[in-house]
Amino acid sequence: MTDLQPPCAPAWTLGETAAAPAAPARAVRADDLDQPRSAAQRARLLALLASDDRERRSRAAGHLVGGPEPEIRATVLDAYLRDSVDLPDPGALHTALAAAGPAVHTADGARPERLALLAAGLVAADADARGPFLPLLLRLWETGPPDARRHAARGLANVPADTLAEHLEPRVTAGATGLLDLLAGRPLLRTPALARLRERHPHARLLLVDGPLRGPEAAARDAAALRTLRDRAAPAEALRPPTTEELFALARSGEPRRVRRALTLLTEDPAGIVPRRLADLLRELLTHPRAGVRLHAHRVSRTLLDRETHLGLTEVLLDDPQPDVVCRAVRVLAQARRQSAVPALVALLGHGHETVRRAAELGLLRFGPAAVPALRHAAARARPDRRVRYTDLLTRVPSAPPEPGPPAHS
Numbered sequence: 040m041t042d043l044q045p046p047c048a049p050a051w052t053l054g055e056t057a058a059a060p061a062a063p064a065r066a067v068r069a070d071d072l073d074q075p076r077s078a079a080q081r082a083r084l085l086a087l088l089a090s091d092d093r094e095r096r097s098r099a100a101g102h103l104v105g106g107p108e109p110e111i112r113a114t115v116l117d118a119y120l121r122d123s124v125d126l127p128d129p130g131a132l133h134t135a136l137a138a139a140g141p142a143v144h145t146a147d148g149a150r151p152e153r154l155a156l157l158a159a160g161l162v163a164a165d166a167d168a169r170g171p172f173l174p175l176l177l178r179l180w181e182t183g184p185p186d187a188r189r190h191a192a193r194g195l196a197n198v199p200a201d202t203l204a205e206h207l208e209p210r211v212t213a214g215a216t217g218l219l220d221l222l223a224g225r226p227l228l229r230t231p232a233l234a235r236l237r238e239r240h241p242h243a244r245l246l247l248v249d250g251p252l253r254g255p256e257a258a259a260r261d262a263a264a265l266r267t268l269r270d271r272a273a274p275a276e277a278l279r280p281p282t283t284e285e286l287f288a289l290a291r292s293g294e295p296r297r298v299r300r301a302l303t304l305l306t307e308d309p310a311g312i313v314p315r316r317l318a319d320l321l322r323e324l325l326t327h328p329r330a331g332v333r334l335h336a337h338r339v340s341r342t343l344l345d346r347e348t349h350l351g352l353t354e355v356l357l358d359d360p361q362p363d364v365v366c367r368a369v370r371v372l373a374q375a376r377r378q379s380a381v382p383a384l385v386a387l388l389g390h391g392h393e394t395v396r397r398a399a400e401l402g403l404l405r406f407g408p409a410a411v412p413a414l415r416h417a418a419a420r421a422r423p424d425r426r427v428r429y430t431d432l433l434t435r436v437p438s439a440p441p442e443p444g445p446p447a448h449s
Contacts, residue, residue: 081111088118093125100124104131109138120149120157129153133161137168141175141326142358152186155179159194169198170293170328173206174360180221182391192221200225206328208232210361219243280304283311290320295329302339309343318348325355330364337368350377357383365390366398373402381406385413388428400432407437 087099096118104115104126112135118124119132126132136157158176161168172194180191195203204227207218212232219236223244227233237245281289281304289301302324305312321344324336337356340349356368357380369387372380384406387399403410411433418429 081106081108085111085114088114088124093123096123097125101126104135109135113139116157120153122150122153129157130160130164132157133164136161137165141171151179151183152190155183155187155190155194159190159197162194163197169202171326173198173203173328177206177218178360178391181217195221201228204230204233209330211236216240216243219245280308287316287320290324293327295327295332298324298327298332299335302335306339306342312343314344314348318344318352321352322355325352330359330361333359333364346375350375350380353377354380354383357387362390362392362395365395369395369398369402373405376406376409378406378409381410381413385410385417385429388417388432389425396428403432404435404437411436 081103084099084103087095088103090096090099100115100118103111106112112132115124116132116135116139119126119129141158155176158172158179162172162176176191176194176198179187180195183191200222204222207215207221211218219240220243224246226246226248229247229249233245233247237243237247283305286301286305290298290305292298292301305317318340321336321340325333327333327336333356337353340352344352350372353368353371354377356364357372359365359368365387369384372384381403384399384402387395388403390396390399403414414429414433414436418426418433421429
């Protein structure tokens with residue numbers, strides 16, 4: 040019948056199709072999680088993130104994480120890092136983690152192993168995230184629990200060996216030889232510093248390779264290029280000093296030597312610099328991968344900016360990956376009695392390095408009674424085995440007011 044049907048005629052209704060039982064219609068309920076996207080559905084899913092049922096929390100998070108709203112993804116990221124929800128594919132949170140930046144590790148209750156897992160996946164998927172998240176992965180690899188160390192090691196293995204070696208070189212040279220385990224057995228482009236390290240630590244298994252070979256015509260090509268450079272007259276454009284806009288662009292280039300050159304020229308001729316723009320630039324440079332750039336930016340803020348802005352930028356260095364930089368920031372803030380820095384100094388009492396913990400103690404003692412509320416707050420919420428670090432310091436704070444007792448009943 041279907042073969043004999045005219046082309047323009049409606050389709051036959053076959054008896055078999057008409058007699059087949061239809062699937063029962065699904066009854067739509069208000070608490071269904073797979074309803075079409077809407078404001079009401081989004082609010083319902085957000086409310087479910089506080090549910091007592093972990094499975095429902097996880098299902099709600101799975102529906103929310105695919106939405107386009109950055110603030111919703113940030114909420115799911117926070118719940119995931121606190122181990123409140125489970126996701127079959129945590130990679131969906133990479134965008135939220137990249138937007139939050141490495142400072143997300145300071146959030147209360149964030150599980151280091153989950154943070155390390157997300158950061159490792161982000162570094163593997165996004166090359167631009169390697170610079171900002173490399174210090175975080177190193178910190179988790181050094182001081183995190185075993186699961187966090189394993190995930191951080193996997194993330195660091197995805198960073199190019201030469202990039203990782205350049206970042207680790209100042210600390211290894213200063214004596215942190217345990218970091219050489221991250222470079223063992225990986226081909227590294229030979230540099231004088233790495234060659235000296237291999238001589239001093241022959242058991243570190245540093246594998247150095249030479250750069251690409253040059254052909255026999257390279258010498259003549261280099262000589263011709265040098266002649267061209269010598270014979271070419273310098274244009275008038277090259278003789279004028281760079282403008283402020285050009286120096287700001289140069290400072291954001293990322294290359295350490297060019298960045299520091301731009302900061303030096305800005306310091307020598309600060310005319311026309313807008314303080315707010317300069318503060319924004321220096322805040323970016325305080326998270327640069329190279330410690331020399333970070334310290335140079337901090338010195339520029341002390342020279343060109345007002346005291347309040349300089350101290351605010353100094354607080355950024357409390358999260359620096361290098362302990363000596365953190366200690367320097369603690370001393371500056373304690374000497375200035377920067378009240379807003381007290382909670383961060385209390386948090387540093389749990390730092391992985393003894394020198395940082397000692398500097399934080401001395402800084403809080405310098406604050407005196409102003410540090411007591413933050414210390415009591417931390418002691419009340421600390422684990423019993425870690426509470427002593429706060430209570431001991433409370434007994435040493437000069438002129439500490441007594442802790443308030445329960446109100447008297449009339």
